[in-house]
Amino acid sequence: MNKSLMNRNNFAKSAAILLLASAGMGAFFNAHAENTNRASAEPACQGDAVLFCENWEDGDWNGWRDVAEHPDRGGFTCATGDCLLPYPGYNNSRAVAIRLKKDAADGIFPRAPFNKSVGPNDTVYVRWRAYWSPGFHFNYQNTKHFYLLTNAADGYQGGNYRVGFFVQPPEWGGDPTVGVPYIHLYKRDIDTAPGSWQDKEYGEIRYRPNQPGTENFRITGGKWYEIEMRITPNPQGQSTGGRVQFWIDGKLMADHSDNVSVRKANEKDVFDGVWLSSYFGGGGQTNHPDQYVIYDDIIASKQRIGAASSAPAKPSSPTQLRADG
Numbered sequence: 001m002n003k004s005l006m007n008r009n010n011f012a013k014s015a016a017i018l019l020l021a022s023a024g025m026g027a028f029f030n031a032h033a034e035n036t037n038r039a040s041a042e043p044a045c046q047g048d049a050v051l052f053c054e055n056w057e058d059g060d061w062n063g064w065r066d067v068a069e070h071p072d073r074g075g076f077t078c079a080t081g082d083c084l085l086p087y088p089g090y091n092n093s094r095a096v097a098i099r100l101k102k103d104a105a106d107g108i109f110p111r112a113p114f115n116k117s118v119g120p121n122d123t124v125y126v127r128w129r130a131y132w133s134p135g136f137h138f139n140y141q142n143t144k145h146f147y148l149l150t151n152a153a154d155g156y157q158g159g160n161y162r163v164g165f166f167v168q169p170p171e172w173g174g175d176p177t178v179g180v181p182y183i184h185l186y187k188r189d190i191d192t193a194p195g196s197w198q199d200k201e202y203g204e205i206r207y208r209p210n211q212p213g214t215e216n217f218r219i220t221g222g223k224w225y226e227i228e229m230r231i232t233p234n235p236q237g238q239s240t241g242g243r244v245q246f247w248i249d250g251k252l253m254a255d256h257s258d259n260v261s262v263r264k265a266n267e268k269d270v271f272d273g274v275w276l277s278s279y280f281g282g283g284g285q286t287n288h289p290d291q292y293v294i295y296d297d298i299i300a301s302k303q304r305i306g307a308a309s310s311a312p313a314k315p316s317s318p319t320q321l322r323a324d325g
């Protein structure tokens with residue numbers, strides 16, 4: 001046997017062993033793509049209805065990928081400071097902070113698929129904790145924050161369809177440090193019932209707070225929020241018939257079921273992942289300070305997750321973050 005053939009054989013053998021090893025390890029480690037230890041995670045991460053649980057305590061990006069995949073940013077190495085992991089999260093645990101450098105439109109856009117498959121008409125609840133940096137500027141047009149999206153495991157980077165949780169100052173040109181939360185959809189992605197209010201909107205559909213006592217609610221930087229969003233898609237084959245809701249710190253803020261569509265009637269894609277999108281752009285103002293958003297404790301489930309089951313009395317604020325350029 002000549003040397004190069006022997007090397008090839010050895011290489012083939014090593015490759016086979018590696019493949020076997022990684023297949024075996026995969027079966028063990030990929031039980032949960034986001035790599036979270038369910039035993040030590042909050043109780044809401046347990047149960048058959050749970051689709052996803054990321055509390056960042058493992059300190060890795062397992063299962064995640066950067067939608068933008070900026071080659072110049074080194075993926076998730078965070079070497080540029082666009083993302084900071086692990087970072088003081090909820091109750092000083094680990095978390096990811098996505099940084100928007102002064103006046104920059106974006107940082108990174110991590111997305112992750114759920115661990116379990118979702119049925120075409122399944123209702124999905126997703127709950128997360130968020131902390132906008134003190135004095136955070138929201139965008140007058142919209143400040144993207146969080147998405148439920150389709151095709152999270154493969155396909156188009158940002159999903160074919162997505163339902164967003166956005167925050168926007170109540171007045172164009174007003175105080176940018178206060179924001180109204182709402183569920184956002186692009187009109188081009190959905191069906192609208194003729195004559196409905198959605199049908200009369202240009203471009204964007206915004207499901208704002210509509211529950212008693214929520215008119216003056218504002219999100220501001222410098223404190224933690226516990227946000228839960230519920231999406232019941234319009235059944236496949238139907239243009240409308242969906243329902244969207246969100247809660248903040250356990251309080252129901254919005255509940256909409258009037259001609260709600262979150263995808264086209266003939267669309268086969270299912271909502272199967274989450275996307276952390278802190279994009280500050282697409283209109284509105286172009287200036288903002290060096291700022292960041294911390295994401296922690298992301299849970300997706302087919303059942304209501306609810307207010308924290310093990311909430312500490314007073315989560316401490318992250319004080320170690322350095323946002324100087």
Ligand SMILES: [Ca+2]
Nearest residue numbers: 034035058060
């Ligand atoms: Ca992880």
Ligand SMILES: [Ca+2]
Nearest residue numbers: 055089093094
């Ligand atoms: Ca955490």
